[in-house]
Amino acid sequence: MGKALYIAEKPSVAQEFAKALKINGQRRDGYLESEDSVVTWCVGHLVTMSYPEKYDIKYKRWSLDTLPFLPRDFKYEIIPAVQKQFNIVRGLLNRPDVDTIYVCTDSGREGEYIYRLVAQMAGVHDKTQKRVWIDSQTEEEILRGIREAKDISEYDNLSASAYLRAKEDYLMGINFSRVLTLRYGNSVSNYLKTKYQAISVGRVMTCVLGMVVRREREIRSFVKTPFYRVLGSISLEGENFDGEWRAVEGSRYFRSPYLYKENGFKEKQYAEKLIGELSQNSPLVCQVEKIERKKENKNPPLLFNLAELQNVCSRLFKISPDETLRIVQELYEKKLVTYPRTDARVLSTAVAKEIYKNISGLRRYPQIDGAADEVLEMGTYKNIAKTRYVNDKQITDHYAIIPTGQGLSALNGISLTAQRxxxxxxxxxxCIFYPPAVYQKVNLVTVMEKEHFFSSFRVLQSEGYLKIAANSFAAKKASEKSQDSEEEENTSCNEVLLAALQKLKKNDILSVDSLSIKEGETSPPKRYNSGSMILAMENAGQLIEDEELRAQIRGSGIGTSATRAEILKKLFSIKYLSLNKKTQVITPTLLGEMIFDVVNCSIRQLLNPELTASWEKGLTYVAEGSITPQEYMDKLEHFVRVRTVQVEQSNYQYALRQFFDAAAENYKKKPSASKRGGKEL
Incomplete structure (x- = not known):
């Protein structure tokens, strides 16, 4: 009987497979072996796509004559730094005594691509190849994955989408970077007075640059608009609260041109005039026209996918998406959490049936003050499959990131941030096993001289899941900050005032202590921070005006959970964007704005989320088998060919000078240091 070969993506993962399989055999150079099994590993990517000059030396020199570059058959090569491990893996894959290969690379598109390239370059034939697909690195999950491994052919569509994604990034990057550099690189370098300037563009990277530059320019062009609201200070059983005036139907200012929205005026004089009109009778009183009391349930949020976790960690810990991914990957490799590169925020029905195991394991975790015991006692986990937190249709590769309940001993060996x-x-x-938080909400409408005043009150009556939502190290930040925006809309309310409001009836008369003017002004759009940028990339559909296209691409977004952090990191490293490490606020650089202007003139589609997200959705269709790889490739080549020729024939040098001047005005050094959006200029 032949041996089984298990091939993992990293040495640390291979070690976990060896432990689960009880392989106590010899540790060889680059693999482990027992009587019936061999475990080996890649070290990330072992194979990469060859540069154009490997096809023909003429492509080494950047020239318009050799564009567009669209090879019929793509060339691949071994990455020199890992040649030794590739040779070991190739030898094992082709060993005569190995008859079954278990592919244990990461369970996703990129993991599939890593193995397929190795198998392609190693010339694997006539072997049974099975795909192991797991959600965590616990021994139980590894053994289940091996037991239920499917024939690798069932993942051929996923493999095809992985190859296409790489070809797409390769063809767009090479053709568009070369043609734009040749056409406009001198314009950029001459303006910046630098020796040489390559223009680096990419399918996802350039779209993200576009989002940041557009937001920055919106902020610059924003003009603050002052507005004036009229508030009435209303008295009820010794307590005071505010009522906000609104120009609803029946008001003397209904649809008036003097209004800024329905709850304020553009000019202070009209607010003063209204107060004068309402103050003619003394004492000031108002009448209750409507009172509405209702209970409001606030459900626990959905579970974390990678984007949501990166957003929360950016806010709580001021760490970059790249750092969050590194930390959660470490937690995954130490068996503490499930697979991190996921887009799903729910659990599968299969996992829901066994979820008590995860909860039980957390009983030994001291930071949660017995919350796991409480959940087991309540028994709510038994019906979790009937809730919105379990939905097989919302899961593609993996379910949400959750704790495994195992590996707790490893917590002492990781950083404080990782522990948090x-x-x-x-x-x-x-939280998902706790009841919703319950609020008592009261909406009150009062009338003075046919003018309506609105008050809203919200009081927490039952904590529900909020009881355990607050992190032990930063209670307010973790559980309450997300509610700040909601609380701002409601008047503060204590128990005495709430009791008085409960007794209030329609037509009751209340005293008005005073009428006042509250001045405000409109706010500019917020700059992206590293967390909100990741969410904006994930939800690219929100930036698309076309409703039909938005519906089609929902769930795809820009990039994938596995690549978004790396894309941002690259934009910072090539100095197109700047990151303030303290605040995590992202702003463009002058170079980034100039590259934006070049692309905006020549290949505008690259800056828009429509194109980028629809390409990503196309790859999903290939993975699902809805379209063939050849159909996708034909569209890709057509796009690259047409846009490359378009840039070759363009001539925007003169126009670009004006755009560069306009952008440069915002980067002139001031006599004293000044800050813009957390970034020192």
């Missing part, structure tokens, strides 16, 4: 990220994941997970 883990606690954040644990609390989000346990």
């Amino acid at each position: 990220v883990y606690e954040t994941i644990v609390r989000r997970f346990l």
Whole structure:
């Protein structure tokens, strides 16, 4: 009987497979072996796509004569730094005594691509190849994955989409970077007085640059608009609260041109005039026209996917998406959490049936003050499959990031930030087994001289899941900050005032202590921070005006959970964008704005989320088998060919000078240091 070969993506993962399989055999150079099994590993990518000059030396020199570059057959090569491990893996894959290969690379498109390239370059034939698909690195999950491994052919569509994604990035990057550099690189370098300037563009990277530059320019062009609201200070049983005037139907200012929206005036004089009109009778009183009391349930949030976790960690810990991914990957490799590169925020029905195991394991985790015991006692986990937190249709590759309940001993060996990220994941997970938070909400409408005043009150009556939502290290930040925006809309309310409001009836007369003017002004759009940028990339559909296209691409977004952090990191490294590490606020650089202007003139589609997200959706269709790889490739080649020729024939040098001047005005050094959006200029 032949041996089984298990091939993992990293040495640390291979070690976990060896432990689960009880392989106590010899540790060889680059693999482990026992009587019936061999475990080996890649070190990430072992194979990469060859540069154009490997096809023909003429492509080494950047020239318009050799564009567009669209090879019929793509060339691949071994990455020199990992040649030794590739040779070991190739030898094992082709060993005569190995008859079954278990592919244990990461369970996703990129993991599939890593193995397929190795198998292609190693010339694997006539072997049984099975795909192991797991959601965590616990021994139980590894053994289940091996037991239920499917024939690798069932993942051929996923493999095809992985190859196409790489070809797409390769063809767009090479053709568009070369043609734009040749056409406009000198314009950029001459303006910046630098020796040489390559223009680097990419399918996802350039779209993200576009989002940041557009937002920055919106902020610059924003003009603050002052407005004036009229408030009445109303008295009820010794307590005071505010009523906000609104120009609803029946008001003397209904649809008036003097209004800024319905609750304020553009000019102070009209607010003063209204107060004068309402103050003619003394004492000031108002009458209750409508009172509405209702209970409001606030459900626990959905579980974490990678984008949501990166957003929360950016806000709570001021760490970059790249750092969050590194930390959660470490937690995954130490068996503490499930697979991190996921887009789903729900659980599968299969996992829901066994979820008590995860909860039980958390009983030994001291930071949650017995919350796991409480969940087991309540028994709510038994019906979790009937809730919105379980939905097989919303899962593509993996379910949400949750704690495994295992590996707790590893917590002492990781950084304080990593421990806090883990606690954040644990609390989000346990919240879904608690009841909703219950608020008592009261909406009150009062009338003075036919003018309506509106008050809204919201009081927490039952904590529900909020009881455990707050992290032990930053209670207010973790559980309450997300509610700040909601609380601002409601008047503060204590128990005495709430009791008085409960007795209030229609037509009751209340005293008005005073009428006042509250001045405000409109706010500019907010700059992206590293977390909100990741969410904006995930929800690219929100930036698309075409409703039909938005519906089609929902769930695809820009890039994938596995690549978004790396894309941002590259934009910072090539100095197109700037990141303030303290605040995580992202702003463009002058170079980034100039590249934006070049692309905006020549290949505008690259800056828009429509194109980028629809390409991503196309790859999903290939993975699902809805379209063939050849159909996708034909469209890709057509796009690259047409746009490359378009840039070759363009001539925007003169127009660009004006755009560069306009952008440069915002980067002139001031006599003293000044700050813009957290970035020192």
